[in-house]
Amino acid sequence: MSSSLALSGLASGFDWKTFIDTMIETQSAPITRLKAEKTANNNKITALSTLGTKITDLQTAAAALKADGLFSGRTATSTNTNWTASASSGTATGSYAINVTRLASATARNGTSDIGLGLSTTNDVSGVTLASMATAKAVTAGNFTVNGAQVSIALTDSLQDVFTKISTATGGTVTASYDSATDKISLNSASTIVLGASNDTSNFFSVTKLANNSSGTITSSGALGSVNQSAPLASSRLRGSITAVDGSGNGSFNINGVAIAYNVNTDSLSAVLNRINTSTAGVTATYDTASDRVVLTNKTTGSVGMGFSEAAGGFLDAAGITAGTTNVGLDAQYTVNGGPTLTSSSNTLDASSHGITGLSVIATAEGTSTIAVGSDTTSMRKKIEDFISKYNAVQDYIESQTKVTITNGKVSTSLMSDNREIQSWARSFRSAAFDAVSGVGGTIQRLENLGIDFTSGTSDLTIKDGTKLDAALADHSADVESFFKTATTGFSAKLDALSTQILGTGTSSTGWINTAKNTLTNSNTSIDNQIDVIQRQLDSQRARLEAAFTAMEEAQSKIQQQQQQIAKTFPSTG
Structure with a gap:
């Protein structure tokens, strides 16, 4: 067959290809309908998955209402804002008047003072410069005032230079000296000495521990030399020598049975103290x-x-610890509600000393405070409000997917308006929320007893009486807990059972939603098979029609060729 004859109507003048397309399109209507049905099924599967997620959220919110300790949760407040009070789940509610007459203190070992060498081994301090003076704080250059006379010093000055400057500035009325035996500086005058002025710029007086005392003799309040905390122990200016070490300088000691090692050639005082602090000895150095x-x-x-x-x-x-003194710590002493004096080794007053299970009070100062322990209604109410929100989300979604509206006589349906089963789920949830709970005692038998009811004309829950809810949570929390938590027949158990019936368990294919989704999936598989059968039939029909019309074109072409040949052979004479 000539390829040119495949062109529609080339010989016959009839556009048979368009005719075939129109006919096949008309006969494809079942495929279009089936595809629309499959799209609707997919939309329903998506909607069911969304509903399943919302029901899962509801199931989780319902389970939270039966969590251990929720309705026995407690809050604790203190009238003393400097104290901290807390109460764990189940603590007896009420008011506790606590009077702390003595705070607990820690045992301390105070080493002897002046463990460092003095500034000089002799009274002559002409070789001791301010820059090298081994005091606890460094001297700053500047000026200071003695009896109204200003003295200027530099860090290159020796301590003796400073003494001379003091004498010169005061016209010899004030003299200064250093006593190596006491490691102190003394200022002497026949009259009262006055130190300092508001515009002084040097800290010389504070470093040398000199202060006004309304007399003619002022002496440093303590020894001036100190240990170099960052230098190795062997050169740290400790007054006492460390000899209990091996040939490499290693030694050790024990605090509360914990060994602390050190090396006099590499470890500083700061390093050893830090090692104590980070050990398990239980002390701070x-x-x-x-x-x-x-x-x-x-x-x-x-x-x-x-x-x-x-x-x-x-x-x-x-370090002066061996020869030091110990101040033994004290236990805290207090009373509760005017009762007998109680003791606590800690300033955290808990059940180990007062016997009130779950109540803990951290006292930071002596004095009184009233601790109020009540139900943690805020946490309880938050869980209830979350449940209501999740419940309403399920009802609202089912309503949106199944509702039928009539406007001006015109009926409008939703995606799953024809699904009576889903509508029955909404009714089941409503019944579970409305019905009284069996097998529980107390004042709470149904949500209505908590001030919770349906919004008029809907299946949505709302807190209609917040005062009633708060009162129930505060005064009857045990009854509320029984209502929600009772196994099998409790409110949460009923919601869980219904949700499980709809959702199924775990990854299994059980549950109403999974069954409905599987039905729709199987329907889609059947639709795909039907479309394949119809499409094969249409493809076959198209092929037959195209072959027939092509044959017609070939026959028509041959007839036309014969006519042309006859015309040439027998030309017209008229």
């Missing part, structure tokens, strides 16, 4: 710069001791 001493304090309060040991000549000896 600090260096008191004002008194040039080490202090060990128990990390826990109460009347408990502190033990330490080492070989003679060790770190604890040099």
Whole structure:
């Protein structure tokens, strides 16, 4: 067959291809209808999945209403805003008047003062510059005032230079000296000495611990030399030598049975104290710069001791701990509601001392406070409100997908208006929410007893009486808990059973929603098969028609060729 004859109507003048397309399109109407049905099925599957998600959310919200401790949750408030009060689930509600007459304190071991070497081994301090002076704080250059006379100093000045400047500035009426035996500076005058002025720029007086005392003799309030906290122990200016070490400088001591190791050549005082603090010894070690001493304090309060040991000549000896004094900690003392005096090793007053299960009060100062323990109605109400929201979301969605409206006599349907089963789910949820709960005692038998009811004309729940709800949560929380939490027959159990019936369990294909989705999926499979059969029939019919019309074109073409040949052979003479 000539390819040119495949052109529609080339010989016959009849556009048979358009005719075939129109006829096949008309006969394809069942496919169009089936595709529309499949689209509707897919939309229904999506809607069912969305509904399933909303019911799952409702099931979760209902389960939250039977959570352990929800309706026995407590709040605790203190009239003393500096105290902190808390109450765990189940704490007896009520008011507790607490009077703390003594706070708990921690045991402390105060090392001896002045563990560092003095500024000089002699009274001559002409070789001790301000820059190198081993005081707890560094001296700043500037000026200070003595008896109204200004004295200017530089860090390159020796301490003796400063003494000379004081004498010169005051016309010799004030003299200064250093006593190596006491490691103190003294100022002397025949009359009262007045130190300082508002425009002084040097901290010389505070560093040397000199202060006005309304007399003609002023002496440093404490020794001036101090330990170098960052230098290795061997060169840290400790007054006592550390000799209880091996040939490499290693030593150790024990605090509360915990060994602390050190090396005099590599570890500084700060490093050793930090090692104590990070150990399990249970003490805090600090260096008191004002008194040039080490202090060990128990990390826990109460009347408990502190033990330490080492070989003679060790770190604890040099740091003044061995020769120090211990201030044993005290237990807190308090009363509850005017009762007998109670004791607590901690300032956290809990059931271990007062016997009120779940109540904990952190006292930060002596005094009184009234602790009010009540039901945590805020948390309870929040869970109830969340349930109502999730319940309404299910009802509203079912309503939107199944409603039928009539406007001006015209009926409008929704995606699943014909699905009576889904509409029955809405009724089942409404019944579960409305009906009384069996098998529970107390004042709460149904949601209405909590001030919760349906919004007029709808299946939506709402809190119609908030005061009634709050009162039930505050005064009858045990009854509310029984209403929601009772196994099998409780409100949450009923909602869970209904939700499970609709959703199925786990990843199984059980449940009404899964059954409905499977039915729609199977319907789509059948639709696909029907479309395939019809399409094959239409394709076959198209092929037959195209072959027939092509044959017609060929026959028509041959006839035309024969006519033309006859015309040539027998030309017209008229």
